[in-house]
Amino acid sequence: xTALAERVTPAARHTATGRPRRGGWVGPTLIALSLAxxxxxxxxxxxxxxxxxxxxxxxxxxxxxxxxxxxxAFALCVRAGRFAMAATSLVLLAIxxxxxxxxxxxxxxxxWTYKHLGVVDYIRDHGQLAHGIDxxxxxxxxxxxxxxxxxxxxxxxxxxxxxxxxxxxxxLLFLIYAMGRAWRLEPMTALVASxxxxxxxxxxxxxxxxxxxxxxxxxxFLIVLGISRDRAVAVPAGLILFAALVITHQLTPxxxxxxxxxxxxxxxxxxxxxxxxxxxIAGAYLAFNYDSIQQFSVLSFHPVANAQSNVRTxxxxxxxxxxxxxxxxxxxxxxxxxxxxxxxxxxxxxxIAPAVLAFSSFxxxxxxxxxxxxxxxxxxYSLFGCSLVLAPMLTRLLQARIAWSLPVSVAVVLAVAASxxxxxxxxxxxxxxxxxxxESELLLGAVPIPGYITVAAPVWPERPTGRYVDFVExxxxxxxxxxxxxxxxxxxxxxxxxxAQAYExxxxxxxxxxxxxxxxxxxxxxxxxxxxxxxxxxxxxxxTERLRHDKRWTVYKSTSQYVIFKSTPALIGAK
Amino acid sequence: xxxxxxxxxxxxxxxxxAWAVAGGTCGLLAAIGALPSAARAVLLLAFIxxxxxxxxxxxxxxxxxxxxxxxxxPVVGLAVVILVVSVVLLLGWWAPRPVLLALAAATVGLAGxxxxxxxxxxx
Numbered sequence: 001x002t003a004l005a006e007r008v009t010p011a012a013r014h015t016a017t018g019r020p021r022r023g024g025w026v027g028p029t030l031i032a033l034s035l036a037x038x039x040x041x042x043x044x045x046x047x048x049x050x051x052x053x054x055x056x057x058x059x060x061x062x063x064x065x066x067x068x069x070x071x072x073a074f075a076l077c078v079r080a081g082r083f084a085m086a087a088t089s090l091v092l093l094a095i096x097x098x099x100x101x102x103x104x105x106x107x108x109x110x111x112w113t114y115k116h117l118g119v120v121d122y123i124r125d126h127g128q129l130a131h132g133i134d135x136x137x138x139x140x141x142x143x144x145x146x147x148x149x150x151x152x153x154x155x156x157x158x159x160x161x162x163x164x165x166x167x168x169x170x171x172l173l174f175l176i177y178a179m180g181r182a183w184r185l186e187p188m189t190a191l192v193a194s195x196x197x198x199x200x201x202x203x204x205x206x207x208x209x210x211x212x213x214x215x216x217x218x219x220x221f222l223i224v225l226g227i228s229r230d231r232a233v234a235v236p237a238g239l240i241l242f243a244a245l246v247i248t249h250q251l252t253p254x255x256x257x258x259x260x261x262x263x264x265x266x267x268x269x270x271x272x273x274x275x276x277x278x279x280x281i282a283g284a285y286l287a288f289n290y291d292s293i294q295q296f297s298v299l300s301f302h303p304v305a306n307a308q309s310n311v312r313t314x315x316x317x318x319x320x321x322x323x324x325x326x327x328x329x330x331x332x333x334x335x336x337x338x339x340x341x342x343x344x345x346x347x348x349x350x351x352i353a354p355a356v357l358a359f360s361s362f363x364x365x366x367x368x369x370x371x372x373x374x375x376x377x378x379x380x381y382s383l384f385g386c387s388l389v390l391a392p393m394l395t396r397l398l399q400a401r402i403a404w405s406l407p408v409s410v411a412v413v414l415a416v417a418a419s420x421x422x423x424x425x426x427x428x429x430x431x432x433x434x435x436x437x438x439e440s441e442l443l444l445g446a447v448p449i450p451g452y453i454t455v456a457a458p459v460w461p462e463r464p465t466g467r468y469v470d471f472v473e474x475x476x477x478x479x480x481x482x483x484x485x486x487x488x489x490x491x492x493x494x495x496x497x498x499x500a501q502a503y504e505x506x507x508x509x510x511x512x513x514x515x516x517x518x519x520x521x522x523x524x525x526x527x528x529x530x531x532x533x534x535x536x537x538x539x540x541x542x543x544t545e546r547l548r549h550d551k552r553w554t555v556y557k558s559t560s561q562y563v564i565f566k567s568t569p570a571l572i573g574a575k
Numbered sequence: 576x577x578x579x580x581x582x583x584x585x586x587x588x589x590x591x592x593a594w595a596v597a598g599g600t601c602g603l604l605a606a607i608g609a610l611p612s613a614a615r616a617v618l619l620l621a622f623i624x625x626x627x628x629x630x631x632x633x634x635x636x637x638x639x640x641x642x643x644x645x646x647x648x649p650v651v652g653l654a655v656v657i658l659v660v661s662v663v664l665l666l667g668w669w670a671p672r673p674v675l676l677a678l679a680a681a682t683v684g685l686a687g688x689x690x691x692x693x694x695x696x697x698x
Binding site: 123127128129140141142144145147148149151152153154155171174175177178179181182213216217219220223224226227231233234236237240241243244245247248 | 605606612615616619631632635638639640642643645646647649650651653654655656657658660661662664665667669671672674675
């Protein structure tokens with residue numbers, strides 16, 4: 001591998017002669033073909049048949065083909081040293097991979113997105129925060145920004161959330177390229193870094209959320225870090241970015257502090273006081289939010305346990321396949337990153353600082369599980385550094401002899417496909433519908449307090465309006481949340497509800513309450529719980545049947561998508 | 576990795592300041608409630624993308640490479656808006672339009688002062 005650098009690469013030949021290489025039409029043609037395939041596949045995505053293997057399995061084969069062809073185009077353009085065409089194929093890949101989250105859905109993906117919109121709604125309605133109610137009210141950066149933008153322009157927060165993912169990725173394309181340049185990568189290599197970050201970002205942390213906003217701000221911060229490696233430059237701008245991060249997200253600033261601390265110890269960061277300034281800002285804000293975090297177990301010094309994901313149940317076979325694919329992809333990426341760092345070390349090229357960025361996020365596992373999400377954040381944060389470390393080797397390999405370039409190009413295409421599987425594997429489980437969102441908003445406004453708006457099992461557009469704060473405030477200290485899923489509270493995960501005992505266990509929960517329960521069961525819930533192995537496929541059908549024949553419940557509302565039962569006084573207090 | 580582009584434009588100070596003035600003006604216009612929603616959204620986005628970030632970075636314009644400037648101006652602008660709006664809310668004040676007007680005026684003002692200072696230094 002060390003001989004690669006000495007060989008005259010195709011890109012170098014192109015530069016040397018100043019003439020376009022023969023076959024220069026292949027890249028543009030592949031880009032055009034990829035776009036055409038994607039445009040043909042796009043209209044069918046919204047109506048694709050539900051599959052345990054995700055959207056790629058039942059969408060038009062042209063959908064995945066478009067990604068693969070575009071990845072080939074990118075590899076060829078990098079090989080040929082055609083920067084503009086490589087950049088075009090990168091932008092196209094981002095559009096192809098991320099735009100469907102907006103144009104092929106009616107409302108934002110993921111039930112938990114709506115919790116964020118509830119905070120925005122509360123700010124707009126009350127002109128203040130409900131400090132201490134939950135973590136979102138304590139770290140409100142994105143939510144205050146959205147409320148402010150929405151109030152000034154009239155654009156609804158739901159629309160902002162719906163278009164958030166493609167806009168965020170569009171911004172990241174350029175930010176990661178600029179980060180690569182700031183960290184002294186050649187233009188083409190920086191473009192490859194941007195490609196790696198974009199194409200391998202399977203982790204689905206790019207929906208409307210504080211962490212996605214934090215990723216954008218982090219990219220800006222890392223640009224400042226990159227240009228300040230020899231002499232401190234624009235450090236106050238970096239601190240502005242960091243302060244915005246601190247007020248927006250609970251975890252990301254601490255990864256940056258850890259990374260900067262290691263860089264400072266290794267004498268790879270200027271100015272050295274920067275990390276202390278960062279600690280001061282983060283510490284002060286943490287102290288301000290101390291009452292908010294007291295109710296959560298923040299620290300957990302069990303790295304292995306902290307690395308477990310929050311999906312504790314065993315999903316269907318398709319979910320396990322997707323999970324295996326993304327695990328392989330993650331391990332492959334980290335292994336390639338280690339190999340690239342070793343090559344850089346042997347060639348006496350600088351690699352330590354980018355490697356610190358790549359692997360410092362693992363330190364988070366030493367102190368927090370972050371509700372089972374830490375491992376996803378570790379991957380996401382490590383993508384910054386991995387892109388910087390891996391890009392030089394990948395660029396050289398793509399521009400090397402065909403014996404190297406061909407297998408590497410195939411690996412790139414496979415990695416892009418694997419990442420797409422990771423991103424779209426849970427598509428059907430995570431979709432929401434307009435009817436569900438509207439009903440969730442109506443219900444939250446209509447149910448008197450005290451009352452329980454409880455899902456039988458995940459998943460439902462949660463807490464979509466600011467009135468959720470009133471419900472939480474009405475909950476007795478230490479009491480169960482008004483909307484905590486029944487199967488979790490009754491410890492009935494995996495139950496088929498085919499026995500009276502299981503049903504009565506659920507009833508005892510509702511009967512022990514002093515206010516009516518509005519029990520929600522949806523078709524989407526059945527898909528989600530089946531996919532993640534929370535409940536057998538027909539469990540909620542069995543539960544629905546039992547509820548319909550139980551005189552202690554009435555049907556509050558029933559549609560083709562969901563049914564809501566309301567408990568009667570006969571149930572309340574009947575433990 | 577080779578050394579990074581060292582093209583540090585000597586004329587960067589007026590250019591970033593000019594961006595800040597243009598962005599700040601968009602912010603002032605976005606505060607006009609009579610404009611259609613789409614127009615206000617475009618103007619406000621232009622303000623966030625070009626205004627506050629350029630006003631901050633104009634002080635280091637000679638040291639920050641052009642590509643980094645182009646990337647940092649929008650993201651620093653976003654950070655400034657997030658910070659200001661959030662801190663104002665945490666202080667118990669929610670007034671989107673006055674906050675926008677103050678931010679936009681500050682952006683234009685800072686850029687104007689810097690342009691004046693640069694011109695005075697150039698004479």
